[in-house]
Amino acid sequence: MxxxxxxxxxxxxxxxxxxxxxxxxxxxxxxxxxxDFRPMHGFVFQAIGTHGTTAVELAARLGVSKQAAGKTIANLEKQGYVERAADTADARRKLVRLTxxxxxxxxxxxxxxxxxxxxxxxxxxxxxxxxxxxxxxxxxxxxxxxxxxxxxxxxxx
Structure with a gap:
């Protein structure tokens, strides 16, 4: 038993x-x-995806505030893992992409x-x-x- x-x-x-x-x-x-890579970063990378995303879309995908997403992006950008770039399809949007x-x-x-x-x-x-x-x-x-x-x-x- x-x-x-x-x-x-x-x-x-x-x-x-x-x-x-x-x-x-x-x-x-x-x-x-x-x-300096943390478990949260893995979720962020998956949410960014292969084509990139905006900070607003990233926050929505992760279920966090825009401020939290922005802080995470800034930290990852400082470490060289992501970059911000203009969206070629819409110049008003900034994409976050993996480096x-x-x-x-x-x-x-x-x-x-x-x-x-x-x-x-x-x-x-x-x-x-x-x-x-x-x-x-x-x-x-x-x-x-x-x-x-x-x-x-x-x-x-």
């Missing part, structure tokens, strides 16, 4: 697993020359995520990891990228 686990433990274990992956990835990024350094950190983080997945497969077995993936797809269907997580986790509502 399987011992019952308290219901509150499941979200905490899922979050602990998420933190383990994110912390390991950011430690790897720091070793590769990106010590080569920003694209590099995305590629490095993808490699890190793959390495962590390989480590987890070695730890629990490939079949169990595949089953975990399948189970999570069943339990958490829908959109893979919930970019509004920063706003959801924040204090503003």
């Amino acid at each position: 399987v011992e019952a686990t308290p219901g509150y433990e499941l979200p905490l274990r899922l979050f602990a697993a998420f933190r383990a992956i994110i912390d390991a990835t950011h430690a790897d990024l720091a070793r590769q020359g990106h010590p 080569a350094k920003g694209v590099e950190v995305l590629a490095l983080s993808a490699k890190s995520f793959d390495a962590i997945q390989t480590q987890w497969a070695q730890t629990i077995g490939e079949e169990r990891l595949a089953a975990l993936h399948a189970d999570l797809r069943t339990l958490a269907p829908g959109e893979l990228f919930r970019l509004d997580a920063p706003g959801w986790l924040g204090t503003e509502r």
